[in-house]
Amino acid sequence: MEDDAPVIYGLEFQARALTPQTAETDAIRFLVGTQSLRYDNQIHIIDFDDENNIINKNVLLHQVGEIWHISTSPADKGVLATCYNKTSDTKVMTCAAVWRMPKELESGSHESPDDSSSNTQTLELLCHLDNTAHGNMACVMWEPMGDGKKIISLADNNVLLWDLEESSAKAVLSSSAALEGKGQLKFTSGRWSPHHNCTQIATANDTTVRGWDIRSMRQIYCIENAHGQLVRDLDFNPNKQYYLASCGDDCKVKFWDTRNVTEPVKTLEEHSHWVWNVRYNHSHDQLILTGSSDSRVILSNMVSISSEPFGHMVDDDELSDQEDQHQEEKIKEPLQDSVIATYEEHEDSVYAVEWSSADPWLFASLSYDGRLVINRVPRALKYHILL
């Protein structure tokens, strides 16, 4: 059996929202939110059985509107947040809410797909993030590695920090900041840094990337004109606290050191259209995943700016002899940055790519036509990194 072959799953609706189930560390599970204006929207819980290469799905109804963004709690497997469009005849409003999925689906049920499609279940609403005063919600971020009590949402030009109380039944706005400036400013995306005790976030609006300290709600750095055109997405290097990746409409992916923001550390120009998504691998930060509206997903190996520029370092205690280590280091040359693979299974724009939270060698990508593709890092590279 070809182990590296991609696994493809098709949704009936168009979709943009994809997230791994962050709190789950054993099973490979992704959540996909659909976009349909005329039918009830759904959240598909995709379980991937790595050994048998089989996908199991469960479908939850999300009746309040089409889903633009989805994220899951890092602490509670059953809790997730969505940004959705509420449409009336004259107005479209993007709202956000926190939901709980039925208990039996939290850790995945292994029913056969046929059965599950017949009895769709509904999400239980925990609370709304009240945005009437703040504008359209662009995304919701959970505190990384936190207890699932703190979330930040970006609404138009506001950064809103919420505390979830009473077992998430109530969201209290604890602090907020607004981006002032000429013109209509609007956040497009944001990420919560896992470093510095989770006190920093980064946001993107237009061509600018900004860093915020959420204790004071003040801007701490600002990368003006980070991209020639709109910045679409950001991600923090999970292992190097000052490193940040951004991508945007100029088809580029840029890597920044937030201590010196005048020039990017590196720039990738592999895509032939806007890059919508960039993601660091959670464990091996040299692996960069990008998705673009040229319908391609590209996996790059940015060794030179990763936390392991000389390949995998063997821990000291694993080594019996110090001299061996010296010799080994001499032999290891700095590895070259390269594109590992370009995945062309999609036929429409890819708006979301995500690494699995359980298996660092596995990732999913979602294109607008509702096609979810699960791929693995090529084996040769995996062994090269590990050994």
Add this chain to the structure above:
Amino acid sequence: RRPHGPLQRYYGPSTAEAAEAAPDPTDINGPHFDPEVFMTKVRNECPLGQLLAREAALGREIRALDSDMQTLLYENYNKFISATDTIRKMKVDFRHMEAEMDDLAANMAAISASSARVSAALQDRHRRGAQLAGVQALLRKLQALVEVPGRLRCWAGTEPARALRCHARARAVLRHYRHLPSFRAIEDESHAIMADLARRLRTRLRCEKLDPKELTECVEMLLQLEEPAEELSEEFLSQAGARLEAELAALEAELPAADPSGAATTPPPPASDILDFVDRGSSAFVGTLCQLAGSYRTLFGEDTGRLEPFAAALATRYFELLERRLALERGLGDTSLLVRALDRFHRRLRALLELLPAGADAAAAVVARAARERVDRYLRALQTFFLGCLGDVRQALAAPRPPGKEGPGLPDLLATLAASVLGQLKAVLAYVQLFTARDVAFASLPYFKGEFCVTAVREGLVVAFVRWLCRTARGFADGPAERGAPAAPPALLLLLARLCLDYENSTISYILTLTDEQFPPLDSGPAVTPGPALCAEARAAAQRLLDHYVQVQGAAVAQMLRKSVETRDWLGTVEPRNVRAVMKRVVEDITAIDVQVGQLFEEGVRRAQSSDSSRRAFSVYSSSRAPGRYAPSYTPSAPMDTHLLSNIQKLFSERIDIFSPVEFNKVSVLTGIIKISLKTLLECVRLRTLGRFGLQQVQVDGHYLQLYLWRFASDERVVQGLLDEVAASAAHRCLDPVPMEHSVVELICERG
């Protein structure tokens, strides 16, 4: 065998053939002719008529031969008779001669006897005469010796050279006869005089400023006075050194004082030009040095152990001075003047170099450095010139046009730019060629024959300039677009792309051929950058520029589209009555771009079009097709069908790369820009939620774009495909998807 005939005739018949030919008895002229055989053969082979003819011919021949024989006989008979007469006459004459010879012998004997007698009689007197002459000579010599001191004393003051000559003549004799008291006295006296003279000469040598000729004379005389050569040579050199130092100092005085604080203060322009300087340097310093070195050699022989370091040190200082002077020649000045100066320097130095071979390398290095420096300066001047031209072009592009009056078109600007740059390059080459002109002496140095042509001119000037040009051009695409620095105007990008492309196509090879003609490289010379490598660089630069142009223009149009989609309220909009202004603007902009690109690039090929691609036929085509595309997406019961349909459609259409490299023609460039624009429209529409009229507006806009954009693209299917996707996405994003009647759409678009 026939064709070999001439060859065989030349080399004589082969032996085989000779053997075969020899015994042919029927050859009437051959040596083996046998009449019997011949007759038999003739009788057997020939018909009667031929026999008769042959007989007549033979008769004629025989008669002719007979008459020839008789003529010969007569002629020879006459000659024989005259010869006999001559011999008889000779016999008579000889008898006469014998008698006269005997008489002659007797007379000669008598003459010799009388001569012997006369000489015996005269011998004695002759001996005495000779003796007397000897005594006379001796006496005269003695007289001269006695007179020596007096003469010496007389000449020593005024004509030391004559005194010396006199003394030299007398010295040997005096030394020989010094045991005779009288001679001894003379010798002593003359010695004293000469010592005095020597002393005087030495003082003169030491303290006076002598010109080289006097110096040489003086030292020469001292040498003749048998003063120690070692000491003299030292004195000579120190004296010469002082003189040369003075000349160097005079030269140095012309240079501005070496200012250690650096180039902060620019020295005032030197008073005299370089040619003048070199002229003076060579005539004064080099001339004197040559003269002195020559004298030294004649005076102290070929042992130049002392001279060489001395001369080398001075020459080095001279070179230093010259280099300092050359360094003053900043700016471009007059190259021919510089070349002439260097030439003179080199020529004058050649005489010196014969005496001082070690200096040759240093001198050649000075010349080579100066030449190299000049070439480098030309490169910089070329670069400045090019930047200046670019500045002019930018200005021309940016200059506000008075309404109704067109500014200079892009082709004109390009032609001006290319021509002036090429002209400047040619002019520079012509200047540099002065260095290798045939009448310039140093052009025959191996450096100028080989390395200068290749390393300095071809690589250092021409190749470096082309490379720099490509790099600079690329810089417009690579650098400023980042980080919001002032970007180059798109027209300039386009212009530079065309310029680089022209370079790749023809200019580079032309320039290189020109250079190789004017500066022929040696076969064994160092490796040169091949033309194709340069061409590739130029092409890469052109490609980069053109891609950048497409991106910049595409981004401009895309930005317009994005803003127009993002800022509009698509839900609450009213029924469309017009094409939105922004779409007209897009079409206008793209038409303007089309004109702009068309000025510089060829049309390019469109994909083969069906015959119905004319405008009217096209709208029919799209209308016949549109219902098929739209209909299923509006049937609410089948959400899957749309996917199926669009997926199937995608299966058969090629993947379109949006930001992909373009080809060097108008159609490709325009296609690139249109692709970027339409893809942006697609992505933006997908982010919005549309009402019924919103959808209809998109429909109208899409149709309008289709009407006007297809003719710019290389493949109208690309435009069609992207616009279809826009329409399909808009339908998906619509709450109430009721499309507009196609005829109405057409009507609105027709109306403009």
